[in-house]
Amino acid sequence: MSIENLKITATLRSPLVGDPPYLDALLTYELGFKMHKFEDMKFNKSTPIEKIERLPIPLTQCEINGVKVNSCSDPIFIIKTEWHDKLSKRFETDRLSLLIDPNKRKNITPGTGHLKSRWQPLHAKLVDKIVWFARGDAKECRRLLKGIVSLGYYRKIGYGLVAKWEVEETEKSDNFIFGKYENKKILMKTVPIGNDLKYTEGYRISYGACIPPYWHNGNFREIAIPI
Amino acid sequence: MKTTGTVKVHCISRTLSPLTHMMETAGNESIINREKIFHKGTVKSIPVISGNAIRHKMLREPGGMYLVEQCGLKGKLTIDQANYMFYGGALTESTVAENMKTLAGLKELFPLYRLLGGSLRNQIIAGSIIVQRGILVCEENREVLEVSLPENYNLPEQQLKSSEEFIKEYQYTRSDIQKSKEGTEILKAEEQEGETKTNLMIYNGQSIIPGTLFYHGFILQNISRLEVGAFFHSLQNWKDSGGIIGGYSRIGHGRLDLNFIMEDSEDFITAADIEVCISEYKSHVETNKEKCIKWLNDNFQDKKKKTEKQEVLIDGE
Numbered sequence: 001m002s003i004e005n006l007k008i009t010a011t012l013r014s015p016l017v018g019d020p021p022y023l024d025a026l027l028t029y030e031l032g033f034k035m036h037k038f039e040d041m042k043f044n045k046s047t048p049i050e051k052i053e054r055l056p057i058p059l060t061q062c063e064i065n066g067v068k069v070n071s072c073s074d075p076i077f078i079i080k081t082e083w084h085d086k087l088s089k090r091f092e093t094d095r096l097s098l099l100i101d102p103n104k105r106k107n108i109t110p111g112t113g114h115l116k117s118r119w120q121p122l123h124a125k126l127v128d129k130i131v132w133f134a135r136g137d138a139k140e141c142r143r144l145l146k147g148i149v150s151l152g153y154y155r156k157i158g159y160g161l162v163a164k165w166e167v168e169e170t171e172k173s174d175n176f177i178f179g180k181y182e183n184k185k186i187l188m189k190t191v192p193i194g195n196d197l198k199y200t201e202g203y204r205i206s207y208g209a210c211i212p213p214y215w216h217n218g219n220f221r222e223i224a225i226p227i
Numbered sequence: 228m229k230t231t232g233t234v235k236v237h238c239i240s241r242t243l244s245p246l247t248h249m250m251e252t253a254g255n256e257s258i259i260n261r262e263k264i265f266h267k268g269t270v271k272s273i274p275v276i277s278g279n280a281i282r283h284k285m286l287r288e289p290g291g292m293y294l295v296e297q298c299g300l301k302g303k304l305t306i307d308q309a310n311y312m313f314y315g316g317a318l319t320e321s322t323v324a325e326n327m328k329t330l331a332g333l334k335e336l337f338p339l340y341r342l343l344g345g346s347l348r349n350q351i352i353a354g355s356i357i358v359q360r361g362i363l364v365c366e367e368n369r370e371v372l373e374v375s376l377p378e379n380y381n382l383p384e385q386q387l388k389s390s391e392e393f394i395k396e397y398q399y400t401r402s403d404i405q406k407s408k409e410g411t412e413i414l415k416a417e418e419q420e421g422e423t424k425t426n427l428m429i430y431n432g433q434s435i436i437p438g439t440l441f442y443h444g445f446i447l448q449n450i451s452r453l454e455v456g457a458f459f460h461s462l463q464n465w466k467d468s469g470g471i472i473g474g475y476s477r478i479g480h481g482r483l484d485l486n487f488i489m490e491d492s493e494d495f496i497t498a499a500d501i502e503v504c505i506s507e508y509k510s511h512v513e514t515n516k517e518k519c520i521k522w523l524n525d526n527f528q529d530k531k532k533k534t535e536k537q538e539v540l541i542d543g544e
Contacts, residue, residue, distance in 0.1 A: 011374070013371050013374050014359070014360060015262060076430055080265045080270065081263050081265070081270045083262075084275070085262070085277055086251075087277075088279065089314060089315075090314075091306075091309075091310055092313075093315055094315075096304075096309050096313065098301070098302065099295060099300070099301055099302065099304050099309055100305070101303050104305045104306060106306070108306065114317040114319045115306070115310060115317070118274070124262070124263075127514040128265070149357060149446050150446075156278070156283060156344070156356065156357055157277065157278030157279045157281070157358055158278030158357065159276075160357055160358060160442075163375070164374065200264075200536060
C-alpha cells in the first residue's frame with residue numbers, strides 16, 4: 001500500500017438529486033460489500049455503534065479534537081443550475097379493476113392513504129464534476145470506486161450517473177482537513193468542534209456525524225461543517 | 228463462469244409517432260418534460276423521457292402482467308397485491324420489520340421484483356436496476372452522449388440538429404354531441420330545448436416529432452441469469468404490445484422502436500445468452516407459480532384474517 005495525496009474526480013452525466021456523499025462513506029459502503037459485511041447482519045440506527053466495525057478503507061486517519069477522522073475533504077462541487085423535476089405515481093384503478101378479486105373491489109381514495117397519487121417534486125442539480133482531496137492508496141481507491149455507478153438520491157431512475165472516476169496524484173499538502181485561502185486557514189472537512197479549530201475560518205456549527213457511518217446517531221456530536 | 232454479475236444495456240429508441248411526455252400544463256397546453264443542461268456557456272432546457280416512466284412502462288407493467296397471466300391471478304388479486312406488482316407497493320404498517328423469511332421467499336420466487344425492488348406492507352426491498360433517463364440525440368446533448376455511448380459508437384462529426392427542431396405543437400378538439408349534426412337526431416327533444424352548456428374543447432401541447440432518436444440504458448447490478456431473463460422478457464413483452472411510452476396512446480402517440488446493445492461480460496453473460504436466460508426465466512415462473520401465489524397470499528393477507536390466525540395460534544399454545 002503506497003500512500004499518496006490524491007485528487008479524486010467523479011464526472012456526472014445526469015442531474016444530481018440530494019447532496020454528493022462523503023468520500024469515506026462511499027469507500028466504506030463499497031468495501032463493506034466487497035468484504036460481505038452486509039450479508040450476516042443488517043445495520044440500522046438501533047444497532048449499537050460499538051457493534052459496527054470501522055472498516056479499513058484505503059485512506060489515512062488523523063486525530064482532530066480527539067476523534068480519528070479520515071484524511072479526505074468534503075465533496076467540492078459547483079451547482080450550475082437547479083430546478084424541480086416531478087416524480088409521479090398513480091394507482092391506475094381504471095386499468096386494474098378487472099384484475100382485482102370481485103369481493104375485494106371497493107372505492108379507493110387517491111387523495112389520501114397508501115394509494116395516494118403522488119406528484120412529488122425532486123430538487124435536481126446540474127453538477128458536472130464532484131472533487132474530493134484525500135490521502136491514501138490510489139490503486140485501492142480506484143478499485144473500490146470503479147463499482148460505484150451513480151451518486152445521490154433516486155439513482156434507480158437515472159439521477160446522479162457517474163460517467164467516469166479519475167484518481168490522480170496531486171502536489172504535496174499537509175493534510176486535507178485544513179486548507180489555505182487568501183492566507184486564511186479554512187476548513188475543508190466536517191470535523192468535531194474543539195481547540196484544533198482555533199484560527200480556522202469558513203465553517204458553520206451543527207450537530208451530526210464526522211466519521212462513517214454518518215447516518216448513525218451513535219456518532220453524532222457537535223461538528224463544524226465547511227461552507 | 229460467474230453466477231452473478233453486472234450487465235449494462237445501451238438503448239437507442241426512435242419515435243414512430245409523436246411523443247407526448249408532459250411535465251406540466253400552461254392553461255390548456257401541455258408542456259413537454261425537460262431537463263436543464265449546460266451548453267456553450269448557457270443553461271438550456273432539453274426534452275427528456277424520465278427514468279420513472281421508462282421503468283414502469285418497459286419493465287414493471289409488462290413484467291407484472293406476465294406474472295398475473297402465468298399464475299392465473301386475473302380477477303383474484305387484492306388491491307395491495309396489485310399495488311405491489313404494478314406500482315411498487317407502499318408501507319402501510321406503522322412498525323417496520325425486517326423479516327428474512329419473507330425477503331428470502333420474494334428473492335427466490337420473483338426475479339422481476341428482485342430486480343425492481345419495492346415496498347411490502349412493513350419493509351422496503353432494494354432493487355438492483357438503474358434505469359437511465361431518455362436523452363434526446365441533439366447537438367446540446369453531444370457531450371453527455373459522447374461519454375454515455377458504448378465503445379466504438381461515435382456521433383457524426385457534423386453538427387447535430389438543435390433540440391427545438393424536434394418539438395412541434397399538436398392540437399385536438401373534443402367534440403360535443405349537442406353541437407354535432409347527429410345531435411338533433413339522437414338527443415331527446417327536452418335536451419335540446421333552452422340554453423345548454425357545451426363541452427366542446429380545444430386542447431393543445433408540445434410533442435416530439437416522429438423519427439427522433441433517444442439514448443437511454445439500464446445498469447443491472449449484481450444480478451443472476453434469472454434476473455437477466457426477467458429483464459429482457461419484460462422488455463420483449465413491452466415491444467410486442469406496441470412499445471408505447473408517454474401519454475395520448477389512445478390516439479397513436481408515443482410509439483417507440485427500441486434497439487439495444489448489451490455490453491458483453493465474458494465471465495458472466497453475453498448477448499448470445501439472452502434467449503436462454505428468457506427461457507430459464509419462463510420455466511422458473513411455470514415451475515414456481517403455486518409457490519408465487521402462496522407467497523403473495525401470505526404476505527398480503529387481510530389484516531382481519533391475520534389477526535384471526537394469530538389468535539388461533541395463541542389459543543393453540
